[in-house]
Amino acid sequence: MRSNNLPQVLGSKQTDSNKYLSFKVLDDSYAVSIIRIKEILEYTDNEPMIVPMMPPMIVGVINLRGSAVPVVDLSQCLYQKPTTASRRTCVVVMEINANHQQIDVGVVVDAVSEVMMINDTEVEPPPSFADTIKTSFIHGMGKVGDRFVILLDIDQVFSTELQAYLKGMDGSTPLPNSEKITIEST
16 A cells, blocks of 8 residues: 655644545545544555454454554445455554553545644534434534535444454454363374
8 A cells, every 4th residue: 555645734733624625435525524534544455454354344454564454444334335456445553542541443434535624613403303314423414615525523423342453453352252262283
């Protein structure tokens, strides 16, 4: 995977609080606070490396400067449909909070769009669907001209079970529902 250059868009945490990286998943526009973005990588056919017995949304791991970073298909998480890779498909490495521990996770998106400024006054609360539809993963609806972009709370996008898998993939925690395999010598 080749890294795209991000330093020109990243400043200090204070100046970046209203900056969002926007991207496409299927035909929908989403954005995540630039503070959570570590890197943008070009998606290639030979990465991520597949890890057996993972849920469908975990597509594997990538080697990021010697560290195994789990990769999650955001389309699979949001729509239960796998991403169809194209020349614009990217892996956005984000920092998420999984059970009070910061971990890096690669997130497959169809295309990265732009870094945009969205002031707090331009952010509407998530739509209300009473208690029938889960919206906890939506931080808000950012107004950009005459359209909305869904601002994701990236920590809430991943379910508790998925967070346990992600933590386990970095070797710090056993994977859920995984059995210890013992090889006996004969």
